[in-house]
Amino acid sequence: MTMKTKKAELYNSNLINELLESxxxxxxxxxxxxxxxxxxxxxxxxxxxxxxxxxxxLMGKKNSVITKWxxxxxxxxSDTLFDIGRKLGVKLINIDTVENCQSEIFKAEITIxxxxxxxDKTQPPTHANPLSHYYNxxxxxxxxxxxxxxxx
Amino acid sequence: MKxxxxxxxxxxxxxRIVKLTNFxxxxxxxYTIKDLSTNETLFDQFIKNNLSSSSREIKNILIRLxxxxxxxxxxxxxxxxxxxTLGDGVCALYDKPKSKLRLYCxxxxxxxxxxxxxxxxxxxxxxxxxxxxxxEANYFLRRLSKEIKDRTTAGEICFTNDGMDLEGNLNxxxxxx
Numbered sequence: 001m002t003m004k005t006k007k008a009e010l011y012n013s014n015l016i017n018e019l020l021e022s023x024x025x026x027x028x029x030x031x032x033x034x035x036x037x038x039x040x041x042x043x044x045x046x047x048x049x050x051x052x053x054x055x056x057x058l059m060g061k062k063n064s065v066i067t068k069w070x071x072x073x074x075x076x077x078s079d080t081l082f083d084i085g086r087k088l089g090v091k092l093i094n095i096d097t098v099e100n101c102q103s104e105i106f107k108a109e110i111t112i113x114x115x116x117x118x119x120d121k122t123q124p125p126t127h128a129n130p131l132s133h134y135y136n137x138x139x140x141x142x143x144x145x146x147x148x149x150x151x152x
Numbered sequence: 153m154k155x156x157x158x159x160x161x162x163x164x165x166x167x168r169i170v171k172l173t174n175f176x177x178x179x180x181x182x183y184t185i186k187d188l189s190t191n192e193t194l195f196d197q198f199i200k201n202n203l204s205s206s207s208r209e210i211k212n213i214l215i216r217l218x219x220x221x222x223x224x225x226x227x228x229x230x231x232x233x234x235x236x237t238l239g240d241g242v243c244a245l246y247d248k249p250k251s252k253l254r255l256y257c258x259x260x261x262x263x264x265x266x267x268x269x270x271x272x273x274x275x276x277x278x279x280x281x282x283x284x285x286x287x288e289a290n291y292f293l294r295r296l297s298k299e300i301k302d303r304t305t306a307g308e309i310c311f312t313n314d315g316m317d318l319e320g321n322l323n324x325x326x327x328x329x
Contacts, residue, residue, distance in 0.1 A: 008322055011170040011186065015196050016214060019203075020174070023211050031215040032223065039224050070229035071246040072216070 035072035037081075037092065042070055044088040058087050165189065167296075169266065169322040177222035181316045184267040185296070188323075194292075195267040202253060206272065209253040213245060217267075225262040233259075235280075235290060240297040242290065244270070254280070256289050258297050263315040268293045292326065299324055 045055050056066045068074050069084075081092040166188040172195070175182035184195040203210050220226050236242025241258045255270040269292070271285035280286035300318075303309040309320035 006321065007319055008169060008171040008183065008317065009186075010173050011184070011193060012173045013193065013196055015199055016172075016174040019199070019211060020214055020218070023215060027211075028215045031212055032219045035216065035219045035224055035230065038229065039227060042227065042229055067229075068249070072224075072230050073212075073246050073249050075249070 038072035044090045164325040167324045175217040175221040179225040194269040209251045
């Protein structure tokens with residue numbers, strides 16, 4: 001006997017839509033990221049061939065703690081994430097990009113336009129570029145005016 | 153000829169398994185059960201019954217279900233498993249830490265879950281059987297899971313090849329006795 005294939009009725013709940021729209025996007029992102037973090041830990045455990053009990057033993061924790069970590073609801077502290085990362089050989093927190101982030105901010109903030117009509121032509125050039133003195137003066141003024149000295 | 157479908161009696165409730173488009177995505181399909189006498193789903197009932205007392209928990213559950221459907225799939229570690237009988241897939245979704253709100257589901261691997269109803273589990277009770285609402289929600293899903301299993305065996309319901317969907321006769325009559 002062949003079965004007649006009948007697809008399920010699709011149902012869209014207005015109540016759910018209204019509630020989803022009312023949720024703070026930052027809070028929603030936090031909930032989602034906790035789940036993604038738990039997923040990454042679970043995948044890393046599996047890649048290492050570890051079940052929950054073996055991982056608990058490796059971390060020196062009870063099984064119930066690992067269950068909580070993997071539930072996707074846990075708010076980890078950074079020490080725990082570094083410990084897990086070391087044991088599983090994965091990076092759960094990326095701390096390599098701080099310098100790069102600052103230089104990006106610096107580059108964006110010092111973009112200036114040069115109006116050569118007001119150039120101080122009485123000052124001698126200090127570099128091969130005849131406008132270098134003018135540029136340096138303008139950049140220093142911009143840095144001082146915008147409190148960017150911490151980035152220099 | 154063996155009849156697997158139970159025929160409606162006067163006091164039986166009629167239900168249909170429906171696919172919730174609010175949460176279903178590329179990673180998992182999320183189904184729930186519609187009461188055909190009211191046209192309301194069990195999951196909407198769950199929200200309405202608990203929104204005033206557990207608003208934050210409800211919103212947390214909504215985002216978690218959205219993430220399951222679109223990002224992670226219904227991974228086992230997101231659920232408190234073995235809340236039903238052996239192998240029936242009845243489980244509860246974890247939500248906010250220290251929250252006592254239980255939402256019961258039936259989980260079919262990573263790609264399909266059916267949401268049922270639930271209620272808060274008070275600290276005063278040890279097991280869900282001590283609470284009428286939790287017991288009702290849990291045992292309803294146990295009966296549904298058994299019916300799905302029976303119909304799958306009889307060829308009346310099937311899972312699609314990708315495990316994402318249920319097809320076939322998805323109407324049920326529930327007799328609590």
